[in-house]
Amino acid sequence: MRALGGLALLLVAAPLAAQEVDGPPLADCLARIKPEALARGVPEPLYDRLTAAMRSDVSVLGHLDDQPERVAPIWDYLALLVDAEKIADGKRALAEHREIFEKVSRAYGVDPYTLAALWGIEADYGKTIGRRMIFRSLATLGCMAPRRRDYFRGEFLAALRVAATGEVDAMKMRGSWAGAFGHPQFMPTVWFRTAVDFDGDGKRDTIGSMPDYLASMANYLKKAGWVPGQAWGFEVKLPANFNEALAGRTKKRALARWAALGVTRADGRPLTGGGEAGLILPAGRQGPAFLVFKNFDAIFTYNAATSYALAIGHLSDRLRGGGPFATPWPTEEKPLDRKGRKELQTLLLARGFAIGEVDGVIGKRSREAIRMIEAQAGLPQTGRAIEVVLEVLRRGR
Numbered sequence: 001m002r003a004l005g006g007l008a009l010l011l012v013a014a015p016l017a018a019q020e021v022d023g024p025p026l027a028d029c030l031a032r033i034k035p036e037a038l039a040r041g042v043p044e045p046l047y048d049r050l051t052a053a054m055r056s057d058v059s060v061l062g063h064l065d066d067q068p069e070r071v072a073p074i075w076d077y078l079a080l081l082v083d084a085e086k087i088a089d090g091k092r093a094l095a096e097h098r099e100i101f102e103k104v105s106r107a108y109g110v111d112p113y114t115l116a117a118l119w120g121i122e123a124d125y126g127k128t129i130g131r132r133m134i135f136r137s138l139a140t141l142g143c144m145a146p147r148r149r150d151y152f153r154g155e156f157l158a159a160l161r162v163a164a165t166g167e168v169d170a171m172k173m174r175g176s177w178a179g180a181f182g183h184p185q186f187m188p189t190v191w192f193r194t195a196v197d198f199d200g201d202g203k204r205d206t207i208g209s210m211p212d213y214l215a216s217m218a219n220y221l222k223k224a225g226w227v228p229g230q231a232w233g234f235e236v237k238l239p240a241n242f243n244e245a246l247a248g249r250t251k252k253r254a255l256a257r258w259a260a261l262g263v264t265r266a267d268g269r270p271l272t273g274g275g276e277a278g279l280i281l282p283a284g285r286q287g288p289a290f291l292v293f294k295n296f297d298a299i300f301t302y303n304a305a306t307s308y309a310l311a312i313g314h315l316s317d318r319l320r321g322g323g324p325f326a327t328p329w330p331t332e333e334k335p336l337d338r339k340g341r342k343e344l345q346t347l348l349l350a351r352g353f354a355i356g357e358v359d360g361v362i363g364k365r366s367r368e369a370i371r372m373i374e375a376q377a378g379l380p381q382t383g384r385a386i387e388v389v390l391e392v393l394r395r396g397r
């Protein structure tokens with residue numbers, strides 16, 4: 001797994017200002033870690049420089065329990081990650097950087113659309129690669145997290161070792177609350193295993209070099225078992241009597257077997273393709289169904305959530321010119337697009353809710369504010385950015 005949480009998570013979490021806690025706990029902890037860092041080859045001046053006057057950022061601790069691709073309904077998650085703006089921006093990025101996308105694609109066997117989708121969701125095509133200094137986030141988590149402290153401490157040491165290579169600019173090692181950094185949003189240990197130098201300057205610069213970061217993402221998928229030329233999957237229709245127990249990403253069957261069970265492609269094309277596929281029902285029997293191949297599993301390892309892998313796969317299809325899913329999600333409530341979410345946030349701020357800045361990102365505090373608005377309006381408390389909530393706020397009730 002690439003990360004505990006990359007930007008795909010950060011996007012949904014409120015961009016809290018760093019909260020500082022003074023006092024000895026972090027300094028003591030950093031002093032205890034120092035000998036280990038030096039033993040692993042981190043130069044003392046570098047360690048001192050990166051940890052000098054460091055104070056903890058306890059805001060990262062709250063994110064340990066805030067994993068939106070698991071708490072948000074899948075249709076909200078998809079609406080957030082794959083909207084009209086994201087599709088238009090991706091098409092523009094592909095046109096603008098066609099040569100490098102194609103060069104990386106030829107070298108690693110991963111198509112440009114998947115690479116663009118991954119870049120678009122992890123880094124919003126380079127617009128957002130995270131604002132927290134990862135040394136501070138990882139030191140806080142490694143010293144103060146209620147669980148997984150050893151994991152984060154290991155990543156803190158790895159981040160220092162990344163800085164020590166001099167291959168990326170240490171002062172630009174910013175990223176998610178969990179310490180994933182650069183355009184691919186690799187955790188530091190993943191960077192060591194996966195990052196590549198593609199522009200040939202001897203540095204694996206996943207922050208400053210587009211050839212390097214695109215190739216590093218492609219290398220990740222290649223190492224995760226990407227099959228060149230194969231699709232991630234496609235949407236299917238199920239027969240009325242379909243046995244739901246057959247569903248599951250890892251319950252792979254030959255396509256002929258699925259065809260015999262009455263499964264057909266939603267776009268009417270024949271059910272053919274290489275390899276075995278699993279069938280997923282992300283919203284149950286009433287929502288869209290998909291047959292997914294090995295490449296879906298490769299994407300899944302990047303951020304272990306079906307919703308995440310589906311978002312990447314779907315965005316890649318949209319960038320290729322494909323349309324929305326044929327079967328609607330089983331919900332009456334319509335998720336807001338980015339413009340609607342920003343209007344919602346503006347109205348929440350106007351009502352006095354301290355939800356942070358207006359950025360279209362619905363975090364924990366926005367969800368709490370929405371629940372209060374819903375309760376006041378006598379609606380079910382979903383905490384979601386849906387049209388009915390925006391209508392209530394517009395009416396000013």
Ligand code: CA
Binds near residue numbers: 197
């Ligand atoms: Ca390079």
